[in-house]
């Protein structure tokens with residue numbers, strides 16, 4: 001039996017290119033809830049882009065900020081939150097999301113994700129690397145964590161509205 005949504009913050013997790021921000025924004029609109037993008041919140045708090053945080057301070061520093069921002073967003077307010085792809089892999093962040101939120105894994109194969117991420121090159125983990133190879137490796141490492149989300153929804157289908165509809169149906 002799938003777990004039932006009881007109004008917790010809805011937290012979208014999954015790899016880069018899964019559509020977390022786009023699906024999150026549309027889902028929020030359909031539910032009449034506010035939408036928050038965790039990466040944008042981190043950028044506002046830090047006063048610089050995610051790529052610049054990685055460059056100047058490293059990934060560990062970014063994860064610290066991400067952990068703080070997501071903890072703050074788990075305050076019980078009804079909303080939809082898109083997270084960055086690595087957030088749910090951090091043990092503390094994952095624990096906060098699983099206990100105070102309703103986690104939805106947007107699942108898609110690296111071959112599909114790569115089409116979507118190549119439209120934007122602002123992602124530090126993909127810079128100057130073969131995106132398919134990186135995404136395949138991240139899927140191998142991260143999918144076991146994503147699989148602990150409350151709900152798993154395929155985000156293979158375009159457009160993202162199909163994914164939004166699948167989520168709305170599952171939420172009941």
Ligand code: S3P
Nearest residue numbers: 015016017039084085086123124
């Ligand atoms: C990351 C994904 C990015 C961003 C950062 C790290 C990751 O977010 O948080 O570049 O570790 O997968 P998106 O999943 O929105 O691209």
